Amino acid sequence: MKITIASGKGGTGKATIATNLAYVAAQSGKEVAYIDCDVEEPNGHLFLHPTLTSQKTISIPVPKVDEAKCIHCQRCAQVCRFSAIVCVGQTVLVNPQMCHGCGGCTLVCPSGAIEEENWPIGVVDSGVSGAIDFARGVLKIGVAISPPLIRAVKSVPASAEIVFVDAPPGTSCPVVETVRESDYVVLVTEPTPFGLNDLKLAVEMVKVLERPMGIIVNRADTGNEDVFDYCRERNIPVLGKIVDDRAVAEAYSRGELISRAIPKYAENFQIILKRIFDEALLAGKEIAL
Amino acid sequence: MKELVVISGKGGTGKTSLVASLAALARDQVVLADCDVDAADLHLVLEPKINEATDFSGGSLAVIDAAKCIGCMKCQNICRFSAISLKGPANDFVRKTCRVDSIACEGCGVCLEVCPIGAVDMKPSINGQWFASETRFGPMVHAKLGIAEENSGKLVSLVRSKARELAESQKKELLLIDGSPGIGCPVIASVTGADLVLIVSEPTVSGLHDMERVAGLTRHFNVPTMVCVNKWDINASVSGQIEETVKKNSLFFAGRIRYDRTVTQAMIHRQAVVEFTRNGLARDIETVWKNIEHYLNR
Structure with a gap:
């Protein structure tokens, strides 16, 4: 079962919740994997402290032009919709930053002057954290396009029965890529105007992707009641709440797993995990019917 | 006209709340751009009056x-x-x-x-919509990316260039940009060629880690960079490490802002922190603003 932890707004506690759920699930004897798809700013390793055992470079195919074979017909530049290949006089310039790796230029070149070469966009690290299988993607600094790297992280073979996927913030392409094949989506929010506004965007995105979802409210005793009213109106289950506790913020700031540092939170996460399983199973049955 | 972009690497460090306060402090001399087109929040505090809405196709x-x-x-x-x-x-x-x-x-x-x-x-x-609006602090350009849409980088570039046109035609001194979290395409589109980037960090292991990555990005694109630490007293020791990192990488330090729940209260009242309170938190923000002004005017 693949459970993705996402949020519209950043900094609501996705990584905290994903790592702690993975930890308490592993404690209860389940085979667990944790996958960090927030490849721009991966943080899970700061709390799970994994031993990394392998690293794989991920590349996208970008065009490489053999000037000797080029007949300057400009077909490549005409077919490219991303301005990644342009013809200036007798020279063809390639900008890998803009390239989506669609292969259009190679396809249309009549003289076979274009080959593809690999352009690295980041790495996938994998390893273990205690009983938890761990993987993360790390985007190379300066690279704009992350979805191909996210696809690579997601495809790390996991034998685990439960896979927790940590998503990037927001609602655009990197998040869609992360969320699209989940069995269940957990949206993390906080009960503030910013939290509610971004939660609504995230809920709409998950609806477009037709995934079942529930909500965890972090720092639940700050702000106001609007988030809870919204969940009630839209009939979205509140899977659990975490209170605003300075002890939690401080343990987090040091890179500690709060379930390990403060035992009462292990209990809190166990209860939330059970609720997620119940909801996910229910949603799974509804889909099967 | 100077262009200041506020980013953070890590989400939720307080970018938007700080931008609202900086806008209040730069009142009448500022044009605002919300380049977090994916999860825009600045409008919740500034309550813009929309003059013009245009479809965006990227x-x-x-x-x-x-x-x-x-x-x-x-x-x-x-x-x-x-x-x-x-x-x-x-x-x-x-x-x-x-x-x-x-x-x-x-x-x-x-x-x-x-x-x-x-x-x-x-x-x-049609990937979204962009808006030209008026707020109590000055004009604002903002946008809404469609649900599960792409081309956020192009929309960011569009918002930025429309805001720049406005700032130039109205002879404003400052273009203040609220950026998005991360280091990917919308962030790259918002920082390239800016006069100054302000990174809002927080004193946590993840705040430090993400600040280093996003500072690597601004170095890669050669944009002058300042760093401030929000909620610094949550962990004074990590705050110290952030300041060390700033020094080591020849960045500029903009100041420390204390942890205070007033931030949430101000947000609920749809006000910038410096409008809502005159307490120590507001003074911390004013110090950050003075340091930024000093850099931009030198």
Whole structure:
């Protein structure tokens, strides 16, 4: 079962919740994997402290032009919709930053002057954290396009029965890529105007992707009641709440797993995990019917 | 006119709340741009009056004419984004036709190149909307990316250039940009060529880690960078490490802002922190603003 932890707004506690759920699930004897798809700013390793055992470079195919074979017909530049290949006089310039790796230029070149070469966009690290299988993607600094790297992280073979996927913030392409094949989506929010506004965007995105979802409210005793009213109106289950506790913020700031540092939170996460399983199973049955 | 971009690497460090306060402090001399088009929040505090709303199309989408398709699957085989499947309805020739998954489609048009019977058409995709508005602190340009849409980088570039035009035509001194979290395409589109980036960090292991990555990005694109630490007293020791990192990398330090729940209260009252309170928190923010002004005017 693949459970993705996402949020519209950043900094609501996705990584905290994903790592702690993975930890308490592993404690209860389940085979667990944790996958960090927030490849721009991966943080899970700061709390799970994994031993990394392998690293794989991920590349996208970008065009490489053999000037000797080029007949300057400009077909490549005409077919490219991303301005990644342009013809200036007798020279063809390639900008890998803009390239989506669609292969259009190679396809249309009549003289076979274009080959593809690999352009690295980041790495996938994998390893273990205690009983938890761990993987993360790390985007190379300066690279704009992350979805191909996210696809690579997601495809790390996991034998685990439960896979927790940590998503990037927001609602655009990197998040869609992360969320699209989940069995269940957990949206993390906080009960503030910013939290509610971004939660609504995230809920709409998950609806477009037709995934079942529930909500965890972090720092639940700050702000106001609007988030809870919204969940009630839209009939979205509140899977659990975490209170605003300075002890939690401080343990987090040091890179500690709060379930390990403060035992009462292990209990809190166990209860939330059970609720997620119940909801996910229910949603799974509804889909099967 | 100077262009200041506020980013953070890590989400939720307080970018937008700080931008609202900086806008209040720069009142009448500022044009605002919300470049967090993916999850825009600045409008919740500034309550802009929208003067103009315009559709945004950053690319195109493939559409297959189910009446013409002969189900040869050449498009499906060539598509690198797994965006085409044999799930379309039957027609006069075949029982199943090819169909495009509009969420997976990146609009490259390669399917159109290979289709032997011209059943593929490229249609402009509406990816969102952008707005030119007025707020109590000055004009603002902002946007809304459509649900599960792409091309956020292009929308960010558009918002930025429209805001720049406004700032120049109205002779404002400052273009203040609220950026998005991360280091990917919308962030790159918002920082390149700016006069100054302000990174809002927080004193946590993840705040430090993410600040280092995003500072690497501004170094990569050669943009002068300042760093401030929000909620610094949550962990004074990590705060110290952030200041060390700032020094070591020859960045500029803009100041410390204390942890105070008043921030949430101000947000609920739709006010910038410096409008809502005159307490120590507000003074911390004023110090950060003075340091930024000092840098921009030197």
